[in-house]
Amino acid sequence: MQIAQVLDKIVKAYDVRGLSPQELSPEVATRLGAAFALWLRENDLGAKVVIAGDMRPSTPALIDALADGITAQGLDVLVAGLSSTDQLYFASGDLRLPGIQVTASHNPATYNGMKLCRAMAAPIGADSGLADIKALAARELAPAATRGRRSEIDTLQAYADHLHALVPLSAIRPLKIVVDAGNGMAGLTAPVVLGRTTATIVPMYFELDGSFPNHPADPLNPDNLVDLQEAVRAQQADLGLAFDGDADRCFVVDEHGDPVSPSAITALIADRELAKAPGQTVVHNVITSKTVPEVVSAAGGIPSRTKVGHSNMKARMAQTNAVFGGEHSAHYYFRDFFFADTGMLAAMHVLAALGEQDGPLSQLVARYDRYAASGEINSTVADTSAALRAVRAHAEQRGARIDDLDGITADFPDGAWFNVRPSNTEPLLRLNVEARDADRMSALRDEMLALIRR
Template sequence: MIDESIFKAYDIRGVYGDTLDEGVARDIGRAFVNYLGLSGSRVIVARDMRLSGEPLEEAFIEGVTGSGADVLDLGLVSTDALYFAVGHLEEPGGAMITASHNPQDHNGFKLCREDAIALSGDEGIYQIRDLIKSGRMPGPAEFAGSVEKSDITQEYARHCLSFIDRESLERPLKIVVDAGNGMAGKMLPPIFEGLPFEYVPMYFELDGSFPNHAPNPIEPENVRELQERVVSEGADFGAAFDGDADRVFIVDEKGQVISGDLVATLVAKNILMKEPEATIIYNAICSRALPELVWSEGGQAIRSRVGHSIIKPQMRQHDAAFGGEHSGHFYFRDNYFADSGTIAMLTFAELVAAQDGPVSNLISPIDPYVRSGEINSEVSDQGAKMDEIEGYFAEAEGAKIDHLDGLTVDLGTWWFNLRPSNTEPLLRLNVEANDRETLEHNRDMVLEMVRG
């Protein structure tokens, strides 16, 4: 029996040799073709550098071709390059074998349909699960599909570079890049060849055992070496990518990590300079600084729930030029509305190169707030606890409460969002305030309520 826990809200992910193996991968390939009706069409498949990637990719391809679909195998590329290929080549579906930032024994699948529209739990992933569970998938196709290999590295590099005006990059930058032994180590060198920047590579060798640190830059311990290196090199900024290189995290010239929502704010600023009145999507966890900048620059800011399967359709609906999340996901209309850490880094660099001062000078004028960062607490009954906290704040004078994504309470000088994890018995708390004292007092108060 297949382990249903591997089918997540945004992708398929499990532990290789335990909940995920070649047999499961083959079934997912078959179900993917049958669910989308891709027999007789071509599916684009790629993988990251994880040690289990090659056998899982081969098994998935067997499932796809056995169901009558052809395969264009891109081999080792980043997830954003896979999305680009599906959109650019106008193919009806694609699959990336990756577990993103998870530990080395994990792997999985990010699946998309035409125009790089990602499958999510309610829109494809759970249906694929149910098709496998039912045991009623059609048998092998009368004519198996073929497999063709291709390399889109250079083509993707040109696509990424098209987002910036290279002729205007008069100020040379020095950028330290930590690929974390992930796919950025392969995808970025051709891009930097087209730039007047110096880059200092860290851990560009592809190695799915992750010998230097875990491929998850959102954890502070995984970016400490990058922070130190930026300062010692006298670099303008640093960039850390996750394993499949679809997310990026930025470190300023002082070695301070810039939160994902502030990176999104600066990317939005760059986009609005080129496209006044553009629509920008941001999630409910992002700092107030983001919508305030968008409105002040003449753009349209639309608040959204967290998650690519929520934000991408909204971007299409509103023809939004850009979407940003606090988690380091950055979405671009001209990238088929898909996320790309590489394009985010380039647009950020373009903004830095257009001014004389350091990165920290870009941030200070747009960010008067202080934030807690995301704090997780284990809670047995998430719903009851959130109801209890909402009941308390409903009595507070001037409190504005909404349920766009979990519980958000705005009390003017500070606000917080509390939302349940999709996969664990956790409540995730984010607090923002006008000053440090207000933040710390109210953060501790809400945490005591959550954990009490």
């Protein structure tokens, strides 16, 4: 496969992701590193880059290849080694440098990838530089007259210091927490960050192992929460935390082992952030529960709704100077964390909220979990455009108010709503439904699935 064909396959809308080394090889990484460096140089965006990576077996070779490509173009490289993605974002913000995290996040062990950012963790997507970097990587780039230098740094302690400055946990009551790192990067970060608290940490799968021997590091899939849920019950713990492979997302289960909706976590954190910064904006996406804008408005904040996806969230955060943002995929974004997403800081907010009062987590989050939700349901369809037209006509006939911010969102007079949006990369439609009670939600869900799959 030619380099241009490989790049077409692995350079996505928001990041780089592919089989490694079959697609994302060291040779391709060298090309991408050189292209990134040249793009930075041509746009006067920095003369030094910080690189880090996850625990996948292919990561060290890709880091070395990136460093070779970047230094060949005359830029210096700081290699931060093993890091969670939010730890790399911290390094980019703290050092005011552009950065690259080598990771495939929650993807299977056969994959690897890269997340690129400008200085201060500002995102780079297809429309903000990634397409240009891809085009440069397809060319044979002449090296700079002077090669840049490579050096090593360690950012873990500074990252932990920053998080504890934002959410001090020294005064909370003792808690028992089961943490499932999924053999991902939380196995490195959780002991350092959460080890500073009075909490008793029960570790699960903290060994860094990119082959994921216990379960995939994707807590969005309920199957991958089962071990954590059982451990929380067996340990009689106060809560459980599950991180994805690169530890930028965090999922929460309560003392009963029941999953807590990421929308409820978003609302809880929004309440806390608005108590510190009254009147500020909180960003949420189109599939987040209605609870979120309700809580934000009740707390005197300004809810701001945007499309699904981290680049959309980060862009809206920056536009509105939002204090916080949350997605139903368990990405949580903080102004005080360079507008970037960090699962660990979200977890610390939950620990602080729980530890500052005496009740159980299930009771604490009940006020933020007001509706019945379907979760996201994918359907393969032959013609997504025709299916969306049918969805729109059906909803309008039933008196729904329609908006087109991201796919089709239909709001019904009784408070029920659904969103149907197409996948960017596959012939899929993604359905989310919410209603005031489970019966209405189930009925609307089944009605829409029958229409979509007809």
